[in-house]
Amino acid sequence: MKSLKDFEEDIYKCSRCALCQSVCPIYKVTLNECCVSKGKFNMLNGIIKGELAMTRQAKKYLDLCTQCNACKNFCPSGIDARKIFIAAKNEYYKKNSQPILLRFANSYKVFKTILFLSRIFFAIYRIFKLDKIVNILRPLILKTGILGKRLILLNSLASKNIKKSKKNKKNKQNSKKAIYFKGCFNQYINNDTELAVKDLLNATGVDFIEKDFECCGISYLHDGDIENFKKLAQTNIKKLDTDADYIITDCASCFDVLKNYEEYIETKLAKDIAKKVITPVELISQTNFKSKKHLRITLHKPCHENFDIAEFIKNVENIEYIQAQDYDKCCGFSGKFALQNQEISREISRRKAQQFIKTGADIILTTCPACILGLEQGLAETGEQNVPAVMNLFVFLAQYCTTR
Numbered sequence: 095m096k097s098l099k100d101f102e103e104d105i106y107k108c109s110r111c112a113l114c115q116s117v118c119p120i121y122k123v124t125l126n127e128c129c130v131s132k133g134k135f136n137m138l139n140g141i142i143k144g145e146l147a148m149t150r151q152a153k154k155y156l157d158l159c160t161q162c163n164a165c166k167n168f169c170p171s172g173i174d175a176r177k178i179f180i181a182a183k184n185e186y187y188k189k190n191s192q193p194i195l196l197r198f199a200n201s202y203k204v205f206k207t208i209l210f211l212s213r214i215f216f217a218i219y220r221i222f223k224l225d226k227i228v229n230i231l232r233p234l235i236l237k238t239g240i241l242g243k244r245l246i247l248l249n250s251l252a253s254k255n256i257k258k259s260k261k262n263k264k265n266k267q268n269s270k271k272a273i274y275f276k277g278c279f280n281q282y283i284n285n286d287t288e289l290a291v292k293d294l295l296n297a298t299g300v301d302f303i304e305k306d307f308e309c310c311g312i313s314y315l316h317d318g319d320i321e322n323f324k325k326l327a328q329t330n331i332k333k334l335d336t337d338a339d340y341i342i343t344d345c346a347s348c349f350d351v352l353k354n355y356e357e358y359i360e361t362k363l364a365k366d367i368a369k370k371v372i373t374p375v376e377l378i379s380q381t382n383f384k385s386k387k388h389l390r391i392t393l394h395k396p397c398h399e400n401f402d403i404a405e406f407i408k409n410v411e412n413i414e415y416i417q418a419q420d421y422d423k424c425c426g427f428s429g430k431f432a433l434q435n436q437e438i439s440r441e442i443s444r445r446k447a448q449q450f451i452k453t454g455a456d457i458i459l460t461t462c463p464a465c466i467l468g469l470e471q472g473l474a475e476t477g478e479q480n481v482p483a484v485m486n487l488f489v490f491l492a493q494y495c496t497t498r
């Protein structure tokens with residue numbers, strides 16, 4: 095893995111043209127030049143030269159990033175800012191020992207305990223049909239301010255569309271094997287997407303190999319805590335060592351991390367895994383889908399989705415696809431970022447949601463559970479009552495469409 099010093103040349107390549115400012119979601123909300131790649135590179139330049147120290151404040155600036163990659167995609171010098179920020183934050187962890195309490199709070203054991211308790215909480219929440227009650231009372235709840243908006247967000251995690259998987263007849267002769275890497279959200283909170291993906295892929299003759307994977311490690315990676323990230327990556331890589339044809343995952347962010355394991359775990363196996371990781375959309379892209387009823391559909395393309403899902407959705411029959419402005423720009427959620435920078439996150443989401451409301455669509459489709467939260471957060475922030483439903487693409491295809 096490259097250290098911050100190894101990125102010195104990349105940082106020098108920055109011409110200070112400021113084009114990254116025009117696409118950075120954080121800059122658009124804060125107008126703070128220190129938040130954008132150019133500003134962060136100035137600071138890192140000083141740190142590499144020894145003129146500045148890698149302090150907690152420096153890490154705080156580096157954390158002001160949703161990891162959206164917009165600056166990389168727009169930068170004329172082709173600088174991959176995200177990788178540089180991760181290496182720089184890792185430098186912080188190497189140089190500064192963390193208080194025991196903070197280490198404990200950030201430990202994987204605590205993270206797993208939270209997920210386990212969430213599973214119980216949401217099961218009880220659904221048994222008492224609180225999701226339905228909150229949906230009915232949404233207009234009133236929205237008027238209660240920030241707590242009401244948080245309740246709407248929590249409710250969006252609980253709502254289920256699919257009760258159980260259909261039994262599809264498999265064509266054993268054409269059967270391909272896919273390891274199914276389930277995202278944490280799917281495993282612990284709401285398995286709608288998993289049921290939908292299985293329905294869709296069984297019908298195309300794909301068999302699943304299921305294993306108990308750990309979290310892909312995204313929050314540790316983005317935080318620069320490479321030590322903890324590598325532990326999870328190595329555990330998962332060992333379990334991904336099979337002769338399966340594909341490795342699929344239901345989450346655009348997990349997809350991105352699995353593809354990037356090879357950058358941090360430099361083994362042949364990690365490289366082989368990166369080649370096999372594909373999105374389920376790729377496997378169903380040749381299937382013709384038709385919506386059971388005419389719907390106006392719009393799309394939020396997650397920052398880490400690398401398949402052209404807009405093109406795929408446009409081909410679904412009996413829908414009207416309406417592309418929202420900035421449909422492929424960051425929703426502002428990005429896991430820990432939304433917790434650490436609540437006001438900025440809510441404002442990015444609100445601006446994004448307004449673009450979707452303008453389309454007049456019935457449903458916003460997306461392929462990342464965190465983006466579902468970002469979109470729900472934004473819609474709640476607008477305070478509007480008539481808003482589109484937010485839905486995972488696979489759930490929509492399995493529930494609302496037929497195939498030909």
Ligand code: SF4
Pocket residue numbers: 107108109110111112113114115131132165168169170171172173
């Ligand atoms: S777009 Fe690239 S070269 Fe231009 S200021 Fe931003 S990081 Fe530097």
Ligand code: SF4
Pocket residue numbers: 117118119120121129130131158159160161162163164165166175176
């Ligand atoms: S990755 Fe996105 S949020 Fe982070 S600095 Fe680049 S444009 Fe801004």
